[in-house]
Amino acid sequence: MSAIASLVRAGIQRVKPYASARDEFSGRASIYLDANESPYPTAYNRYPDPHQRLLKEKIAQLRGVEPNQIFLGNGSDEAIDLLLRVFCEPGKDRVVIPQPTYGMYSVSASVNLTEQVTVPLTADFQLNVAALRESTTPNCKLLFLCSPNNPSGNLLRHQDIAAILDFFPGIVVIDEAYIDFADSPGWVPRLPEFQRLVVLQTFSKAWGLAGLRLGMAFASNEIISWLNRIKPPYNINTLTQQIALEKISAPFPAAQIATLKQERARLALQLARLKITKQVYPSDANFLLVRVENANETYAHLLQHEMVVRNRSMVMLCENCLRITVGLPEENTKLIELLGGDW
Numbered sequence: 107m108s109a110i111a112s113l114v115r116a117g118i119q120r121v122k123p124y125a126s127a128r129d130e131f132s133g134r135a136s137i138y139l140d141a142n143e144s145p146y147p148t149a150y151n152r153y154p155d156p157h158q159r160l161l162k163e164k165i166a167q168l169r170g171v172e173p174n175q176i177f178l179g180n181g182s183d184e185a186i187d188l189l190l191r192v193f194c195e196p197g198k199d200r201v202v203i204p205q206p207t208y209g210m211y212s213v214s215a216s217v218n219l220t221e222q223v224t225v226p227l228t229a230d231f232q233l234n235v236a237a238l239r240e241s242t243t244p245n246c247k248l249l250f251l252c253s254p255n256n257p258s259g260n261l262l263r264h265q266d267i268a269a270i271l272d273f274f275p276g277i278v279v280i281d282e283a284y285i286d287f288a289d290s291p292g293w294v295p296r297l298p299e300f301q302r303l304v305v306l307q308t309f310s311k312a313w314g315l316a317g318l319r320l321g322m323a324f325a326s327n328e329i330i331s332w333l334n335r336i337k338p339p340y341n342i343n344t345l346t347q348q349i350a351l352e353k354i355s356a357p358f359p360a361a362q363i364a365t366l367k368q369e370r371a372r373l374a375l376q377l378a379r380l381k382i383t384k385q386v387y388p389s390d391a392n393f394l395l396v397r398v399e400n401a402n403e404t405y406a407h408l409l410q411h412e413m414v415v416r417n418r419s420m421v422m423l424c425e426n427c428l429r430i431t432v433g434l435p436e437e438n439t440k441l442i443e444l445l446g447g448d449w
C-alpha cells in the first residue's frame with residue numbers, strides 16, 4: 107500500500123465509486139437516452155461534466171499543474187469536508203487546527219465526529235512549531251494551515267510550514283483562499299516536493315465569484331483521486347462551470363487586486379491613527395484585523411450607520427478585534443469617517 111493509501115480510512119478504501127451515465131459514456135453521440143434527462147432543450151436539460159474537464163485544463167495551465175492534480179468542489183468547504191471524510195476515522199483519528207483560524211475546519215471535523223487538537227498561534231498569529239510538534243500523535247491525520255490566515259490576515263512563515271511538512275505524519279492542508287492578495291507564489295509550485303500536501307484555493311475572493319460556489323484543491327494525483335472517488339458525481343453545476351471558464355479565460359483582475367492592496371495600506375494607516383484603535387495587524391489578505399478599545403461598541407456604531415463588519419472579539423487571541431473587509435475606495439473612506447471624530 108502507498109504512503110497515501112495507508113492514511114485513507116479503511117471504509118473509504120472499500121467504497122466502490124458511483125459510476126454516472128457520463129462516466130460510462132463520455133464520448134460524443136447525437137442522441138442521448140442514457141441519463142433519464144428531459145429531451146426538451148432548456149440550456150440546462152443535460153447533466154454537467156462530472157469531471158469538469160475544460161475548466162480543469164484552464165486552471166492547470168494557469169497554476170502550472172496537471173489537470174489530474176485538481177479537485178473542484180462546491181466551494182472550498184466541500185473539499186474541506188471530503189478531506190475529513192477520506193482521512194479521518196470518526197472517534198479514532200484526530201485533526202490538528204492552529205487557532206484562531208477559519209471556522210469551517212472545526213465545523214467539518216465536528217460533523218465528521220473527529221477529535222480536534224487545538225494549538226494556539228503565537229501573539230503575532232504565527233505557528234508555534236514546537237507546540238504543534240508536541241501535540242502531534244500518530245493518529246493525527248490532517249492539519250489545517252490557513253495562509254494568509256483568516257481572521258488575522260497574515261501569511262504564515264514558509265520556514266515554519268516547511269518544518270511542519272517535515273514531521274507531520276498525515277496530510278497537511280494549506281488554505282490559500284487569500285493568496286492572490288499576498289506577495290507570495292504560495293505552495294502550489296512546491297507540490298512536487300511534498301507528497302502529503304494539499305493546497306486549497308477558491309474563486310470566492312480575488313476572482314469575485316463567491317456566489318458561484320467554486321473551490322479548488324491542488325495535490326498529487328493520488329490524493330485528488332481519493333477526493334473524486336467519494337464526491338457527489340455532479341457536484342459542479344453546468345452554469346458554474348461555464349461562468350468560471352469564461353472568467354478564467356479572460357485576464358486576471360489585476361487592476362482590482364492592485365487597488366484593493368493600495369486601499370488596504372491606506373486603511374491600515376488611517377485606522378491606526380484613530381483614537382479607538384489599539385492595533386492594526388499586518389495583512390496579506392483583502393481584510394484587516396483591528397483591535398479597538400471596545401469592539402462591541404464600535405460594531406454597534408457602524409451598524410447604526412448601516413455598515414457591517416465582522417466582530418471577532420469572542421475568538422481566541424482576538425479580544426476586542428474587528429475584521430474589516432477592504433471595500434471600494436469610497437466605502438473605505440466612509441468607514442474612516444464613521445470611526446473618526448466623536449461618537
Ligand SMILES: *Cc1c(COP(=O)(O)O)cnc(C)c1O
Nearest residue numbers: 181182183208256283308310321
Ligand atoms: C473565504 C474563505 C474560503 C472560501 O470558501 P469557499 O467555500 O470557497 O467560498 C476558504 N477558506 C478561507 C480561510 C476563507 O476565508
